[in-house]
Amino acid sequence: ASTSTMVEGHSVHRVAASHRQKLVGKAFKATSPNGRFAEGAKTIDGLCFASIEAVGKNLFAFFEDPKRKGAKGGEKGNGQDQVVVHVHFGMAGAWAVFDQGKGEAAPPPSKTNRLRLEGHGLVADLSAMTVGLGTFEGLYLAKRAALGEDPLRADADPNRLWSKVSKSSKSIGALLMDQSHFAGPGNIYRAEILFKASVHPLTPGRQLSRHEFDSVWRHTVELLNRGYQTGSILTVDAADVVATSGKAALRRYIYNSPECGRCSGPVMSWDLAGRTCYACERCQPVKPHTAEAPAADAPQVQGAAGAAGASKPAAEAPSTPRKPSATKRSGGAATKRTAAESGVATPAKAKAEAKTEAEATEVVTKKRKGELPEPREAAEGAAAVPKVHRPFNSHCAREPVAVRLARGGGALLTVKELKLELAKLGVKLGSSGMGGGSGSSPPRKADLAAALDAALAPKVDALSAAREKARAGESRAVEHIAELAPSQARRAAGQAAKNTCGPTSSEKNQ
Numbered sequence: 094a095s096t097s098t099m100v101e102g103h104s105v106h107r108v109a110a111s112h113r114q115k116l117v118g119k120a121f122k123a124t125s126p127n128g129r130f131a132e133g134a135k136t137i138d139g140l141c142f143a144s145i146e147a148v149g150k151n152l153f154a155f156f157e158d159p160k161r162k163g164a165k166g167g168e169k170g171n172g173q174d175q176v177v178v179h180v181h182f183g184m185a186g187a188w189a190v191f192d193q194g195k196g197e198a199a200p201p202p203s204k205t206n207r208l209r210l211e212g213h214g215l216v217a218d219l220s221a222m223t224v225g226l227g228t229f230e231g232l233y234l235a236k237r238a239a240l241g242e243d244p245l246r247a248d249a250d251p252n253r254l255w256s257k258v259s260k261s262s263k264s265i266g267a268l269l270m271d272q273s274h275f276a277g278p279g280n281i282y283r284a285e286i287l288f289k290a291s292v293h294p295l296t297p298g299r300q301l302s303r304h305e306f307d308s309v310w311r312h313t314v315e316l317l318n319r320g321y322q323t324g325s326i327l328t329v330d331a332a333d334v335v336a337t338s339g340k341a342a343l344r345r346y347i348y349n350s351p352e353c354g355r356c357s358g359p360v361m362s363w364d365l366a367g368r369t370c371y372a373c374e375r376c377q378p379v380k381p382h383t384a385e386a387p388a389a390d391a392p393q394v395q396g397a398a399g400a401a402g403a404s405k406p407a408a409e410a411p412s413t414p415r416k417p418s419a420t421k422r423s424g425g426a427a428t429k430r431t432a433a434e435s436g437v438a439t440p441a442k443a444k445a446e447a448k449t450e451a452e453a454t455e456v457v458t459k460k461r462k463g464e465l466p467e468p469r470e471a472a473e474g475a476a477a478v479p480k481v482h483r484p485f486n487s488h489c490a491r492e493p494v495a496v497r498l499a500r501g502g503g504a505l506l507t508v509k510e511l512k513l514e515l516a517k518l519g520v521k522l523g524s525s526g527m528g529g530g531s532g533s534s535p536p537r538k539a540d541l542a543a544a545l546d547a548a549l550a551p552k553v554d555a556l557s558a559a560r561e562k563a564r565a566g567e568s569r570a571v572e573h574i575a576e577l578a579p580s581q582a583r584r585a586a587g588q589a590a591k592n593t594c595g596p597t598s599s600e601k602n603q
Contacts, residue, residue: 099150099182099183099184099279099280100150100182100183100184100186100279100573100575101150101277101278101279101281101282101317101320101326102147102149102150102243102244102245102276102277102278102279102282102317103245103277103317103318103320103321103326104182104320104324104573104574104575104576105147105149105150105151105152105182105277105575106147106245106321107321107324107551107555107575107576108147108152108188108575108576109145109146109147109152110502110546110549110550110551111190111550111555111576112142112145112154112188112190112217113144113145113501113502113503113504113546114543114546114547114550115190115192115215115217116142116145116190116210116215116217117142117143117144117145117501117502117504118141118142118143118504119141119142119212119213119215120139120140120141120142120159120212121138121139121142121210121211121212121213121215121217122138122139122210122211122212123135123137123138123139123140123208123209123210124138124208124209124211125207125208125209126202126203126206126207126209127202127203127204127205127206127207129207129224130207130208130224130226132226133178133208133224133225133226134208134209136176136226137156137176137178137226139159140156140157140158140159140176141156141157141158141159142154142155142156142210143155143156143157143175143501144500144501144502144504144505145501145502146499146500146501147243147245147499148237148240148243148246148276148499149240149241149243149272149275149276149277150181150182150272150276150277150279151179151180151181151236151240151276152179152180152181152182152188153177153178153179153180153233153236153237153500154177154178154180155175155176155177155178155229155233155500155501156175156176156177156178157174157175157176174229175229176226176227176228177226177227177228177229177232177233178208178224178225178226179223179224179225179226179227179232179233179236180219180221180223180224181221181222181223182221182222182575183221183222183223184222184573185205185220185573186219186220186221186222186575187218187219187220187221187573187574187575187576187577187578187579188217188218188219188220188221188575188576189217189218189576189577189578189581190215190216190217190576191215191216191217191218191578192214192215193214193215193216194214199216199218200578200580202218203218203220203579205220206218206219206220207219207220207221207224208224218578239273240272240273240276241254241257241271241272241273241274241275241276242254242274242275242276243276243277244275244276244277244278244310244313244314244317244318245277245314245317245318245321246495246499247495247498247499248493248495248496248499249314251307251310254274254275254310255303255306255310257274257298258274258298258299258301258306259298259299259301259303259306260298260299261297261298261299262297262298262299263297263298264294264295264296264297264298264365265287265292265294265296265297265298265301265309266283266287266294266295266296266365266370267365267366268298269282269283269286269287269294269309269313270283270366270368275313277313277317278313278317280348280368280369281326281345281348281571281572282313282316282317282320282326283370284345284346284347284348284370284371284372285312285316285326285328285345285346285347285348286309286312286313286316287309287372287377288346288347288371288372288373288376288377289312289316289328289346290305290308290309290311290312291308291376291377291378292305292308292309292377293372293374293377293378293379293380294365294370294371294372294377295372295379296379296380300380316328321551322551322552322553323551323552323553323558323561324551324553324554324555324557324558324559324561324574324576325344325553325558325561325562325567325572326344326345326572327344327345328344328345328346329343329344329345329346329354333346333354333355342565342566344565344567346373347360347371347372347373348371349369349371349571350371351394353373353375353376355373355376356373356375356376358373358374358375358376359373359394360372360373360394361373361374361394362394494506494510494514498514502542502545502546502549503541503542503543503544503545503546504542504546506542506545508538508541511538511541511542511545512541514545515541515544515545515548518545518548518549520544520545520548522536522541555574555576555577555581556577556581556585558574559574559577559581559582559585559586559589560585560586560588560589561589562574562586563585563586563589563590564589569582569586
């Protein structure tokens with residue numbers, strides 16, 4: 094079973110928040126250094142980066158003609174005529190920004206660099222497992238409809254999720270990793286969420302009580318929000334840090350650990366759909382009616398050197414755990430990845446991507462030029478094919494604030510809505526140069542939107558998070574920062590090693 098970790102949902106939301114402040118509203122020169130997004134880069138070259146939306150582990154960037162009235166979420170701002178770039182980072186992806194005005198020189202493109210945006214003194218480099226191009230309906234709506242509830246979005250519906258989980262024979266451990274149910278959590282979060290909820294991963298969804306499900310959802314929301322704010326997956330509560338003072342560096346309770354951080358009991362591990370699953374069976378007792386896992390998935394004691402390998406059937410289980418023979422480890426973290434996981438091109442994958450991208454580019458280009466014919470009216474008496482309705486932004490039928498805020502940040506809200514959201518957060522209109530003071534002019538919408546995006550941004554910036562991880566001895570293979578390029582992450586680690594910067598915010602809060 095693999096212990097390599099995908100870029101988890103909190104990190105994807107951090108990238109979106111960063112780009113709203115640095116890139117959205119600007120037009121860029123777009124190129125594809127490694128040639129694997131050449132047609133896509135050509136299509137968005139010179140377009141305005143209109144908005145960006147995170148849904149679970151997926152990122153959607155919307156581009157449009159800078160002359161369009163709805164650019165940067167203006168009166169239209171609903172995506173209907175925009176070009177969409179879909180990103181899934183995979184194991185080692187990143188979308189880093191270099192600010193040349195602050196002396197940050199962008200390094201030469203790497204072999205995994207699919208997209209480079211340049212302009213306004215900024216260089217943004219994207220490396221990811223998946224980068225696709227398409228239309229709003231053909232790409233965005235199709236993928237969005239397949240994703241489940243994102244705990245970091247205000248429009249998440251736990252009742253809708255409960256209706257699916259409560260009918261499922263799949264284990265809650267499998268469902269937590271199923272992005273059509275829980276959009277965002279990965280393997281680290283799965284282990285820690287279920288531990289904190291005192292639910293065993295093998296419990297079938299339909300055997301969960303509503304109280305247990307609510308506990309799982311509550312911890313999912315709390316932990317991913319903590320990760321979003323700090324830039325690190327820190328799941329241990331303050332009370333437990335004090336209680337386990339002999340383990341001052343404790344960051345997580347059971348993930349990749351030989352013993353439970355709370356009760357010191359053994360942590361069990363086993364393969365679940367190709368990923369290592371963890372449980373402390375003292376703190377997460379198995380329900381009496383839980384169906385037994387297949388013999389090949391039988392839990393075994395987690396080894397002190399890291400996650401246990403795939404186990405033998407229960408009758409043949411070794412008395413001591415084995416290390417995986419095909420996975421190299423560095424600092425307790427698995428570093429081996431498949432070509433697909435690391436974003437390395439394979440001939441078959443590259444050919445398929447090129448075909449899909451070319452087809453999408455042709456549709457997008459024709460639509461922009463008005464060369465696609467209008468769809469014909471259905472024949473009289475013929476049944477129309479229903480599709481998900483996308484409300485246009487009229488004064489009488491706007492999309493909910495939560496939906497627009499998740500997609501494009503403050504730029505997609507009206508002035509009245511912006512003022513209301515800022516008031517909810519306790520931000521005074523007279524602060525941060527927004528006007529509103531005695532004798533000053535009313536704040537502009539752009540200023541209000543920027544203030545709201547800043548108020549909703551993470552408390553700990555990416556470089557501070559990287560330094561905190563380095564001081565704690567956290568391997569970058571375990572917790573990857575998608576906001577930073579490898580060179581930026583290494584520089585932050587070097588600063589931490591030389592002790593050239595003070596404690597980070599997250600360190601002060603621990």
